[in-house]
Amino acid sequence: MxxxxxxxxxxxxxxxxxxxxxxxxxxxxxxxxxxxxxxxxxxxxxxxxxxxxxxxxxxxxxxxxxxxxxxxxxxxxxxxxxxxxxxxxxxxxxxxxxxxxxxxxxxxxxxxxxxxxxxxxxxxxxxxxxxxxxxxxxxxxxxxxxxxxxxxxxxxxxxxxxxxxxxxxxxxxxxxxxxxxxxxxxxxxxxxxxxxxxxxxxxxxxxxxxxxxxxxxxxxxxxxxxxxxxxxxxxxxxxxxxxxxxxxxxxxxxxxxxxxxxxxxxVPSQLEAWMKLLDNGSKAFRSLRAIVSSGQILTFTLATRVFEVFEHRPLRLLNLYGSTEVAGDITALAFDSREEVQSAAVESPLGGLVLPVGKPILNVEIYVVSGICEEGPTDVVDRGEEGEVLASGAAILLEEPIMADRSPRLNISLMANSLSTRPCFSRVLRTGDVGFVCPTNGYLYITGRIDDMVKVNGVKICVGNIDQLLTRLRCEDGLFASLGTTLTITLEKGETGTRLVCFYQRETSGDNAFTNADLAKVVRTHFSAFLNVTFVEVPSFPIQKQSGKINKVRLRRDFLNGLYDQVTRPADNVMKANSSKADSRREAIRRVFAKHLGLSEAAGANGEPSDEKDFFLIGGDSITVAIIVPELRKQGFRVSLNDFAMKKKVGEILDTLVSQRHFNQGEPPLAPQKRLFVREYQPGKTFFGQPFHDAYCREVIAEVIAESFVRYEPLAQMINLSAKTMHQIVFGRLKQFETMPGLVYVAGFTYGDPDGPLEALLPDVCAATLGYPASTPPAPGVEDPLYHHVEKAFEVCDTEAGQLEDASKCFSSGLLGTRHDSIDGGERIQLLTLLEKALIDGVRKSGYTAIRSVNTSVVTQVMGEELGYVHNCTVNLASILEAHGVKCDRKSLIGRVATLKIGAQK
Structure with a gap:
């Protein structure tokens, strides 16, 4: 053309x-x-x-x-x-x-x-x-x-x-x-x-x-x-x-x-959200001629709803099936009307209707097989019979997926294709799905995942079918109308048999109460009396940060550790009696959000951030959450990072946090007591081979110190040292410590185990300190020239303080900071003191004989005196910096240089 x-x-x-x-x-x-x-x-x-x-x-x-x-x-x-x-x-x-x-x-x-x-x-x-x-x-x-x-x-x-x-x-x-x-x-x-x-x-x-x-x-x-x-x-x-x-x-x-x-x-989930917000015959979308649905299974109910909302014709709804491994899509089917949707749907084993995903696209073949052996797929099943879905042809991968942690794959995706004689179909890809080809129309129908197919007490079932059943029952507005998200997984797979556990959430808006026995009864009725499923109510599902999917590994672990043993549903009358209390708690949390999202007091007073806003699109991030969580815990909320991972809209997060199971209603003796921790972090060693934890730990340390310096350190305020510069300084030092001497300690208060893994304590870190030998060069990667002027000023301070007996054995107390909004003044002083003591102990163990510091804060000056630091001299940092051409917003900033001799301390 x-x-x-x-x-x-x-x-x-x-x-x-x-x-x-x-x-x-x-x-x-x-x-x-x-x-x-x-x-x-x-x-x-x-x-x-x-x-x-x-x-x-x-x-x-x-x-x-x-x-x-x-x-x-x-x-x-x-x-x-x-x-x-x-x-x-x-x-x-x-x-x-x-x-x-x-x-x-x-x-x-x-x-x-x-x-x-x-x-x-x-x-x-x-x-x-x-x-x-x-x-x-x-x-x-x-x-x-x-x-x-x-x-x-x-x-x-x-x-x-x-x-x-x-x-x-x-x-x-x-x-x-x-x-x-x-x-x-x-x-x-x-x-x-x-x-x-x-x-x-x-x-x-x-x-x-x-x-x-x-x-x-x-x-x-x-x-x-x-x-x-x-x-x-x-x-x-x-x-x-x-x-x-x-x-x-x-x-x-x-x-x-x-x-x-x-x-x-x-994707169908987003399409469904649009359908709920749009009225039938929506005129704004009348130019649409095609809606392409892919990435998830398109349901019969959603497909029919599309043609109800978009009444104009012609309109084509295209249902595509595939995955990233096959460049997106390998089968397709188009619907031009609600009637075509109805005629293509077939009855599922659950009693509901399931839609086909169509036939293969150009240069692709689809097989439904009964099993897999080392040599490849075995026999193709008869049409209408369920089996594992395989794909072959130009769309599939040439090489196995690469695991991001470089670990070997346990399951092979690609294998030789014994089902085709054509050269371009020499290999097949295991899609991981279960389905069948309809004998009447030749379309492929997807019914579950192969890794979910199990046999329990002689009953063969795809565990995803249980969740499909419960979803259909919820939509019928009966006893299970208040049932929320469900996820069924297998436990104890092996010689001892398979145990099915169905985790579910309960929507607070539902008026009807159901029990675990009700859920078990309906499953046995629809499947088999021999099918036993354990039902567990959960306050929230753990979410994988990158994919947004439920983290099944974490869910299994939390269940086996008894995390969900005490989850109970409050009586409806108690919920109604406490509705006014919940409203006040809701607005209290909203004010905390507003403060940490950087909104003005006026905006906070006007109900910002509003319910419909996405927390993570208006300035929220993992560090913001890590700051908010300890503050809300202090106010009595049983809150975790997962509560923010589960929901994104402000209103949804607030709904979760004000629910009764998240609020500490008992008397103080019954509430979890937060406990103090001080831990050492060694860059390049503590989280060796765990880059996600290592990067998060560095980010937390940088955020704590940057916030403390920029908002409260007189020197940083005098020369307008930015948070970005402070981050670069901290990251530069941490990078140095991978190959050069240096000490890093973090501290905070936790409701968890203070002796547990450091990665579990990172959301509760409220204070951090970095120390390094006085001869250490400036931190690399800092773009702001102000930093280098500050380093020169500290050299002047060191000269004014006088020489030490052995300068090569002197440590600098470097950087020390705490959060201010999530802990009170007494807790802050406690953490600062313990961090400085930890640093002193670490310096002693490293064989150094002295620590020298330059203090502009009254708190650190007093703390130093109590710990045995000896005052050396007083300097005017403003005069020193202005002599180097740095603009200061005041004429005088007194810095006190003090030294602690380690060898003399008992």
């Missing part, structure tokens, strides 16, 4: 003004090509020397599959430019965004050693080590100033290069898997979409790219239309995130209406 590249719009980039669509920029196909070529040329120029330094063979397929560009891009239009540039260069990239913590990004960088890290967000700076950091804006400006009209790939002669690396995580494993997606897989998926037989053929009009690019659907959503010369609508600003586009259905409706969007993609 020939097009006019100069007049055909490839991308529409929009910005928002006061919740409305504002500035709109249209980029033609010709301009897009020109920008991409220039950017690719600029990127090639910057990266080629780095590849040469690593001695990378640019003609090697293997080398190409091991070299990655790490990317953190927040703006939709920038993602278009960068991804196309990488593809031009045959350079594989790792997409990242705000859904990943800096600790997670640091771990990715450590494991995969990318050639560079590119970002368009100046605030995102994970620990990169030797990996260079490029600012995307600078690269783009440099590219636009160039005259490049063509660009050679970095890697030449590649027949099937890796395009990108994505992470996926199974719900039964806390370890993410890295998937290498190659050109052949992605091209096969896109070619199917562009074919004349595709369910999307003939649908024209703009498409909206809104999915987080951490997911494979974002690639097909973007490049399915774009590489077919169809217009794609993207965000032109970092303020309109993927999360905003999927959660704000009103804004989404305005976008669809404004640009007459023809197709949107969604």
């Amino acid at each position: 020939k097009i006019d590249a100069a007049s055909t719009t490839a991308v529409i980039s929009f910005q928002a003004v006061e919740n409305e669509v504002g500035t709109v920029t249209r980029i033609s196909v010709a301009n897009l090509r020109a920008t991409v070529v220039k950017l690719a040329s600029t990127l090639r120029e910057r990266l080629l020397p780095l590849l040469q330094q690593r001695r990378v063979d640019l003609a090697s397929e293997i080398e190409q599959s091991r070299i990655f560009l790490a990317t953190y891009i927040t703006t939709g239009i920038n993602r278009v430019f960068l991804q196309l540039a990488c593809m031009r260069l045959r350079l594989a990239y790792i997409p990242m965004d705000s859904n990943l913590s800096e600790q997670r990004m640091t771990s990715i960088v450590k494991y995969f050693s990318p050639i560079a890290f590119i970002t368009d967000n100046d605030d995102v700076k994970p620990e990169l080590g030797l990996v260079p950091l490029f600012a995307f804006t600078q690269l783009l400006n440099q590219a636009e100033a160039s005259c490049s009209r063509n660009v050679e790939p970095l890697f030449v002669g590649m027949t099937n290069p890796v395009i990108l690396l994505l992470f996926t995580s199974g719900s039964t494993s806390p370890i993410p898997k890295a998937i290498l997606l190659r050109n052949g897989q992605l091209a096969n998926r896109l070619c199917w979409q562009w074919s004349s037989t595709s369910p999307l053929a003939g649908i024209t009009g703009p498409r909206l790219a809104k999915t987080s690019w951490l997911f494979i659907d974002a690639f097909t959503e973007m490049f399915g239309p774009l590489l077919d010369c169809q217009t794609v609508v993207v965000s032109g600003t970092s303020t309109i995130t993927s999360e905003r586009l999927v959660s704000d259905v009103d804004f989404l409706g305005r976008l669809v209406n404004r640009f007459q969007i023809a197709q949107i993609n969604s």
Whole structure:
């Protein structure tokens, strides 16, 4: 198909003004090509020397599959430019965004050693080590100033290069898997979409790219239309995130209406949320011609609801099935009406209706088999019979997924294909799903997961069917209307047999009370009288941070440790009697949120943050939560980090926290008593081989010290030392301590075990200190020149204090800080004193004979005197710094230099 590249719009980039669509920029196909070529040329120029330094063979397929560009891009239009540039260069990239913590990004960088890290967000700076950091804006400006009209790939002669690396995580494993997606897989998926037989053929009009690019659907959503010369609508600003586009259905409706969007993609859970918020016949979405559902199983109820809400025709609902390992989708089925949905549905063993996922796409074969042996799959089952679902063809992986912790995989995904004689179908992929092919229509139906198939007391069952049954009963608004999320797992698998445990939450809004006996009875009635299931009510489910899925490993462990033994449901009359108390508690928690989210007192008084806002999109993060949790515990709330991981909306979090099971209603003697802990942290040793814990620990220490210095340290306030600089100082010191002498201690109060693992205590850390030999050079990686002036000022202080007998044996007390909002003054002094004592003891054990400190705080000065520090001299730090050209907001800041001789202390 020939097009006019100069007049055909490839991308529409929009910005928002006061919740409305504002500035709109249209980029033609010709301009897009020109920008991409220039950017690719600029990127090639910057990266080629780095590849040469690593001695990378640019003609090697293997080398190409091991070299990655790490990317953190927040703006939709920038993602278009960068991804196309990488593809031009045959350079594989790792997409990242705000859904990943800096600790997670640091771990990715450590494991995969990318050639560079590119970002368009100046605030995102994970620990990169030797990996260079490029600012995307600078690269783009440099590219636009160039005259490049063509660009050679970095890697030449590649027949099937890796395009990108994505992470996926199974719900039964806390370890993410890295998937290498190659050109052949992605091209096969896109070619199917562009074919004349595709369910999307003939649908024209703009498409909206809104999915987080951490997911494979974002690639097909973007490049399915774009590489077919169809217009794609993207965000032109970092303020309109993927999360905003999927959660704000009103804004989404305005976008669809404004640009007459023809197709949107969604996972069923998000689609269901939209259906609940939209009225039947919603006019804002009348331009839609296709809704693509993928990533999860589309239910019969949701599919019929789509055609009720969107009454206009034509409208096609496309049900896709697949996973990241198969480049997104391997089967498809289209519905054009509610009647087609009803005719395709079949009765499930549970009595409900299940929808098919269709037939294989281009160059893909699907098999349903009875079993697997070492040589590969065994026999294909008869149509209508349930079995394990396998896939083969151009869509599947060429290599096994990479475990992010480099551990060996216990289960093999790929194996030889004995079921096909065609060369391109030589291997099969185990999808992990259970299903059957209907004998009447030939469609594939997915009914569960293979790892959930068990035999209990002679009864063979897929444990996911129990959860499906309970979900259907909940929707019937009967006895189980107040039943919330359920998850059934297996325990004690082996010679002793299998025990099924169903964990569930109870919705507080339900009026009907049910018991565990009621749940057990309904399961036995629908399945078998020999099927015994243990039902356990839980206040919340533990959640995997990266995938958002329930952490089954943690759930099993907590259950076996008796964590859920005491969970009981309060009587309804007690809940009603305490409703006014719950309201007051709710607003008290909201005020704590407002304070730590940096909202003004006026905003807090006006009920901010409001219930509908996403806690993690208005400034909340793991560190904010770690600060809030101890404060709420102090007020009597039995709160944990998991309460924030389970919910994201402010109102949902508040609902969880004010529930009776989360509030400490008893008298003080019955409440858990918080206990003090002081622990040493050794960078590079304490969490060796545990990068997630190590990165989190460093972040906690940096946050505590930065907050303390910036808000309360007179020296930092006098010269306006920023929190960013303090973070860099702390991270620099911790990095030094991996190879140089240094001591780090953390302290706090916990309701848990003060002698337990340090990682379990990190949310309760309220104070930290760093000490190092006086001869230690300045911390590396600090950009602010103010820091180096401060170091010079401390050298002057040391000179004024006089020489020691052996300067090489002198330690500096360095950095000491505490949180102020989560502990009171007495507790703060207690922690500071204990930390200083721990430091003194550590210095003594390390063979040093003296500690010298410069104090500008009255508290630390008094504390030093009590611990035996001897006053050496008094200096005016303001005068010293101004002599070095530093602007100070006061004329005088007295610093007292004191020394403690370790050898003289008894």
